[in-house]
Amino acid sequence: MTWQPGRGPSEDPAISAQCREALDHLAELLDHAMAEPDAEVVRAHIETCEPCLEAADVEEHVRLLVRRACLSKAPDELRLRIVSQLTVRRIG
Numbered sequence: 001m002t003w004q005p006g007r008g009p010s011e012d013p014a015i016s017a018q019c020r021e022a023l024d025h026l027a028e029l030l031d032h033a034m035a036e037p038d039a040e041v042v043r044a045h046i047e048t049c050e051p052c053l054e055a056a057d058v059e060e061h062v063r064l065l066v067r068r069a070c071l072s073k074a075p076d077e078l079r080l081r082i083v084s085q086l087t088v089r090r091i092g
């Protein structure tokens with residue numbers, strides 16, 4: 001296995017910082033709770049960043065499932081189970 005410097009997820013500080021910020025604001029963004037200039041920055045990053053786009057997709061699915069289950073807020077355990085199920089389905 002060849003190690004490629006700078007290609008690992010934690011090896012690029014610029015990208016991971018942007019991603020961390022986008023993921024930090026993901027819930028706010030989906031709640032439409034973010035103020036516009038900031039929301040636009042995060043949205044623009046997510047649209048051009050595959051891992052963040054995927055994370056946003058999963059988050060939206062979770063919200064949809066939770067809403068469908070008529071819960072205003074999913075318990076952490078249920079939420080984690082849904083997320084891991086979605087993740088497994090995507091990989092397989």
Ligand SMILES: [Zn+2]
Pocket residue numbers: 018019020022045046049050051052
């Ligand atoms: Zn990203």
